[in-house]
Amino acid sequence: MQIMGVFAKIGTFTIGGGYAMIPVIEREMKDRGWIDEEEIEDVVVLAQSAPGLLAVNMAIFAGYKIRGLKGSLAATFGAVLPSFAIILLIAIAFTSFKDNVFIQKFFQGLRPVAIALILVPAVNMARKGCRKWWQWLLMLLTLVLVAFLKVSAIWVIVCVLIVSVAVASAAEGRKKKC
Amino acid sequence: MLALLFDIFWTFFIIGLFNFGGGGAMISLIQDSIVTTHQWIDAATFTDILAISQTTPGPIGINCATYVGYEVMHAAGYSGAIGVAGSAVATLAVVLPSFIVFFLLMKIFNRFHNDPRFTTMMSALKPATAGLIGAAALILSFNIIPVEGSFLPKVEIISYNFPDWKSGALFAGAFAATYFFKANPIYVILAGGILGLIIY
Structure with a gap:
């Protein structure tokens, strides 16, 4: 329950998602003595390489370290529930506000x-992730294909x-033969 | 209705499973599956959802999935509780794969991490993800229509998102502010909205 509360707090007060959440989660976990520094680093690294959203993965991993499956479930629910509730309210309200002239102007400015x-994250990721020629090629190929x-x-x-x-695997196989 | 809910579940489950690279990647996958492939909602509605997802608290990917789940049901003529069900299904489905993958691989995750196959996979996924997100930004800005018998497609600007030069300037300004000057995205978005009120 307490785990859920903490992650709900993190979920509610971090706008911008994933990367904005990491330092907040780190601080909360450390202050409460739930997991130590080294474990948190493991959690961050693994959460980044597993499929899914960083924030959710962080919640799953950190929750598990604190209290197994139950901790995991509680943390995830906590992290997801506030944004779910807020978005739902906006979604329901927005359908009726949509045609308001001020809302339309506001969104006209918002869209671009x-x-x-x-x-921005695409360019950042390209700069960090494309070191070799085949990585640049792969990025361009993906862009054109999609x-x-x-x-x-x-x-x-x-x-x-x-x-x-x-x-x-093929490269590994060759290494073993040599 | 149940068939549509099941479709939503399955689509978002696949999105969650193949989402490497966080919120931006998830947005490109949602855009690709929901707008391009299924055509459940149009690019214009999606752009509004995107803008709202970026300004509300919580992970962008979750915000977007929740909203899209509601909007798909709404576009299909359902509202109220059924729209909420669409939201819940989409949100649950997009989170579930992370859970399954984590608990399946938990024991070997630490070993996995230094495996050369895994590191190669990640080094290939990063550029691909960058390409995917870039493609999503392109698709939201331009209608790219393949032309029969021609290598070059027909490209037209989506006027709902970019009606005039002012919107182009907003785009350039927002990109420069966040990319070069590391401005907080929330303020950039709000500034965009306020400028919209003034100039339109």
Whole structure:
């Protein structure tokens, strides 16, 4: 219950999601003595490489370290519930406010900004993630496939998963033979 | 109705399962599955949802999934409790894969992490994710229509999101503020809305 409360607090007061939550979760966990510094680093690293949202993964992992499956469930519910409730209220209200002239103007200004803001993490990720030539090629290929050739994003991810693991396994095999 | 709810569940489950790279990646997957593939909601509605998801508390991916779940039911003619059910189903489905993967792999996760196959996989996923998010931004800005027999597609600006040069300027300003000057996204979004009130 207490775990749920803490994660609900974290969920409610961090706007911007995932990366904004990490330092807050770290501080809360450490202050309460639930997990130590080293464990938190493990949690962050694993949460980043597992599928899904960073914030949710952090909650699942940290909750588990504190109190097993129950802790995990409580933390996740805590992290998700506030945003679920808030968004639902907005969704229900927005359908009736939508045609208000001020709301329309406000959103007219908001829309290009919202699109610019999803481009920022893409550029950051490209700068950090593209070190070798094949990574640049892969990024461009994904962009063209999804935006221009209308290939499903899920299929692109599945192909990337399969091919990368196959290539790495082959490279490992060769190393063992030598 | 139940069939649609099941469809929502399955679609968001797949999105959650193949979502590597956090909220931005999830937004591109939701956009791809819900708007492009299923056409449950249009690009215009999605952009509004995106803007709201970025300004409300909580993880962007969860906000977006919850809202889209409601909106899909709403667009299909359902409202009230059934719309809420759509939200709940979408949110649950997008979180569930993380749970399953974690508890399946928990024992070997630490070993996994240094496996060369795993590190290669991650180093391939990062650029792909960057490409996916870039594609999502492109698709929300332009209608890209493939032209029969031509290599180059027809490209037109989506006027709902970019009606004039002023919206282009807002886009450029917001990008510069967050990317170069590391401004807090919340303030950038609110500034966009307020500027919208003034200039439109």
